[in-house]
Amino acid sequence: MLYDTTDLNLPDPRSKKLYYETVVIITRLLKILLTIIVCFFALPAKNQISRAITPVLTSDPSDFGGRVNCLFQDKTGFIWIGKETGLFRYDGYQLKTFHYNNSDTSSIGNDNIQCIAEDAKGTLWIGTKGGGLNRYNRKFSNFTRYNHNESNPASIAYNEVFTLLPDSIGNLWIGTDGGGLDYFDINKGRFIHFKQDDSGLISNKILAILPDKKGNLWLGTWDGGLHFMDIKTKKIIHIGRNNKEVFGNRKAGTINIFKIAEQKPGTLLLATWGQGLVSYNTINETFKERISKSIANFRDVKIDESNNAWVASSSGLFFLPFKSDHYSPVTDNSGLFDNASALLFDRTSTLWLGSEDGSVGKINSFKKKFNSFPETELSGNVITSIATDYKTEELLAGFKNKLAVINSTTLNSEILTGPYTDLVSAIFLGDQILTASSDGLALLNSKKKKFTKINLDSSLSGRQIWTIYPDSDSSFWVGALGVAYYLVKQGIGLKIARILPTGQKNGLTHSHYPACFLKDKNGNLWIGTFGGGLNMLSKDQKFVYFEHHENNTSSISDNFVECLLEDSKGNIWIGTHNGLDCYNATANTIKHYNLSAGLQNNWIASIEEDLHGNIWVSTHDGISCIKKNGTTFNYDTDDGLPSNYFLPRASSKLRNGQLWFGSNRGLVLFHPDSIQVNPFLPEIVITDFSINNQSIQPGNLSPLATNIELCNSITLNKEQSSFSFQFVALNYFNAKKNKYKYILKGYDKQWHLAGTNRKAEYSNVPPGKYIFSVIAANNDGIWSSKEKSISVIITGLSSKKLIAAIILLPIIVVVILLILRKYRKKKLLIIEETEPGIKKLSPPTYLEVNPSEIITDSPEQAFLQKLLKAVEENLSDSEFGVDELCYKICISRSQLYRKIHAITGLSVTEFIKEVRLKRAAQFLKQKPDNISEIAYNVGFNDPKYFSKCFKQKFGMSPARYITDHEQLLPPE
Secondary structure: OOOOOOOOOOOOHHHHHHHHHHHHHHHHHHHHHHHHHHHHHHOOHHHOEOOOOEEEEOOOOOOOOOOEEEEEEOOOOOEEEEEOOEEEEEOOOOEEEEOOOOOOOOOOOOOOEEEEEEOOOOOEEEEEEOOOEEEEEOOOOEEEEEOOOOOOOOOOOOOEEEEEEEOOOOOEEEEEEOOOEEEEEOOOOEEEEEOHHHHOOOOOEEEEEEEOOOOOEEEEEOOOEEEEEOOOOOOEEEEOOEOHHHHOOOEHHHOOEEEEEEEEOOEEEEEEOOOOEEEEEOOOOEEEEEEOOOOOOEEEEEEOOOOOEEEEEOOEEEEEOOOOOOOEEEOOOOOOOOOEEEEEEOOOOOEEEEEOOOOEEEEOOOOOOOEEOOOOOOOOOOOOEEEEEOOOOEEEEEEOOEEEEEEOOOOOEEEEEOOOOOEEEEEEEOOEEEEEEOOEEEEEEOOOOEEEEOOOOOOOOOOOEEEEEEEEOOEEEEEEOOEEEEEEEEOOEEEEEEEEEEOOOOOEOOOOOEEEEEEOOOOOEEEEEEOOOEEEEOOOOOEEEEOOOOOOOOOOOOOEEEEEEEOOOOOEEEEEOOEEEEEEOOOOEEEEEOHHHOOOOOOEEEEEEOOOOOEEEEEEOEEEEEOOOOOEEEEOHHHOOOOOOEEEEEEEEOOOOOEEEEEOOEEEEEOHHHOOOOOOOOOEEEEEEEEOOEEOOOOOOOOOOOOOOOOOEEEEOHHHOOEEEEEEEOOOOOHHHOEEEEEEEOOEOOOEEEEOOOEEEEOOOOOEEEEEEEEEEOOOOOEOOOOEEEEEEEOOOOHHHHHHHHHHHHHHHHHHHHHHHHOHHHHHHHHHOOOOOOOOOOHHHHHOOOHHHOOOOOHHHHHHHHHHHHHHHOOOOOOOOHHHHHHHHOOOHHHHHHHHHHHHOOOHHHHHHHHHHHHHHHHHHHOOOOHHHHHHHOOOOOHHHHHHHHHHHHOOOHHHHHHHOHHHOOOO
């Protein structure tokens, strides 16, 4: 569309390639020039957007290349990506790919995907360039195609589908790139056409459709401008007036509109190709240029929850605030989105962005507010030390051989060069600043901004200095190779007041060097060492030692101690190379925090406590926060940190609670209150099912009747008893931190804590009925209570049941034969009694008396007595029914029914229920205090059902029956 070489008469392919390369270079140079113009002339600095685009999926020409034409999120939560090279579904971890297959009519109709939409029933529709309209069948993960047919006027008008809009009743409006506007009646399977010649359309290229509140349609066209359709009359009006202020001499009706969005009621934003970003006031019918066509060509525009506009263009992403004409480019450090082509706001208001080269990125709506230090000489360097002057709120940050003095309020900094090659530590010492490097100490004269080397005696010179720690305004400790020194200010110099060598009896334990110091509120001095554990020098100058011992959980985690902190409760926090420890001096106990307890990493670099008593630690793999309730949260570069690697003891806290940490890529500063927990709970989907490590797809010979994502039940045979499920939580903020629990109910005794693993595997599960369930937590560890479950039935006998059946079968056969032989004569006798002439007794006759009171004066009474006795003996057995009664009195079902019905007029089931209810009535007269217990005693499993049956029989509830018969109860 942009470059046409047909008239250039290029002699060979190499010349054509050179031409294209030249065009690309010129285009990029123009983009850079335009960006510079925008930044220096058009945009106020305060409107610059600091929220950078984070790449999620980068272009891969082998399979994931090509321009991103559309982005879509379905109701389940999957992100769909339509490209020139295929359709892709993203779940936060991996892509599922759909490509055109010439030999498979159930594949998608074309790889050039133009648009995606979902109707009210959850059906996904895909528009392609050349492959018509496609319906995605979720049940089998395939497609149904709707293509133009010259011989069928009810078929789709054109095979290039550019935009789709499902209406409120489940049908589709379809914008084609050459066939006009179509309306698809899904139930009838026919398309109704609105074309240029007969509908009021100026162009048959419909690129955008936007409904208003009444369901009317705004139509954006290529070379036809803006149109309006009255949904009731189906009349289309062309919005075309001259507006020289915006379009020069070109008519507004001929502009090229890619997308339409409504920024506020009555104001449409039109993303155009060649005429800039234009707004249209539907009330006074006027156009206005919002971003100049000289800046970029525009492909897409979306409106956020605050009514701000985000615009994808050939010069990147732009931000246009609501009620403002000051637009801003959005930071793109990756350079992947210099040519933006598609936008999407998902259900969490995260903005997804597609580019011309095929990359996909996003700007999280919920972002941890970790801030990097502004761009100065300090930025991006390895920060080896941080210190704070709590009087002035100034900070010191050491890097290389330099020291930055920072105003914590304005963030203005002054960079000073020290006298040594590497600066490892810096502290405020009264009104002076002391720095340390591996080669020596230096004092900074704050007024003269000049460093002075400190010359000490030979005992300190030559020893590699590791750290310094202020003890007071005039004294400090130095950790050096094999020794700790205590120095005090003396005049304009320093004096060594005490030396503590390592490895001496009743002194510091043997180690490489003292690495960190801490003076607690009680005046005790804690000294962490590299290799010698933790030493505590009490006020009475006695040493107490804390060392790591294997298999002793009450010892510290490691003998390499990197940092120390005393919290507001007096606990001592110990950062080691193998975890974090909390020592409670009152209880003399140590609590351990490590990877298994939820920390990001076991190598602890620095420790700080926030104003709420939560502990923050920097590590060699991000930052962790241990809340007062013991919950741990972890943060890394995906949460906004500039790096995951942090330096030892490079941290500080300001009076206002702001925390500073030093990393190998600069400073991180944040207030803990701004680091909020992600409130969005993810939807979980089972994405794959495997048997014996083979992924199973639905089909005639498959145990899956449908796609596993939609499946509710699976039936397997014994040979299929080794299987696995794969699942995913659709949380895109930081998907690699999503966590999972799963259980096979009926098989597992408890939930499996799977961590970030998304697969559950089972082997040789015995036959039975089970339910597989999985739940998920988002990136901040907030668990959803909603389970995703699927029933699993494994047919066949288990080994235990099979063995039992083999043993018991001969015994059962013998018993049955004996019973049949014993009761053969009785059965014959009963059969003889079923001859005609049996007298029918009314139901009240046999139910008014107990079985023991019946006088046998006829064969009918004798048979009735036998029935009553059988029921009475099994009264509390809720499973006792027709078959059990036949067995008890040795008679067939048909004979039993005929005989009981002839005598009582009841069915067998009704007869048994009558006996149960009559006996219940007797019990209620004698023991009225527990209706539920009586229900169970007469064979009812459900007290509510018992009450219903009792009321039907006696015309009153059991409770009312008790009240009416209270006078008959014996006195207490």
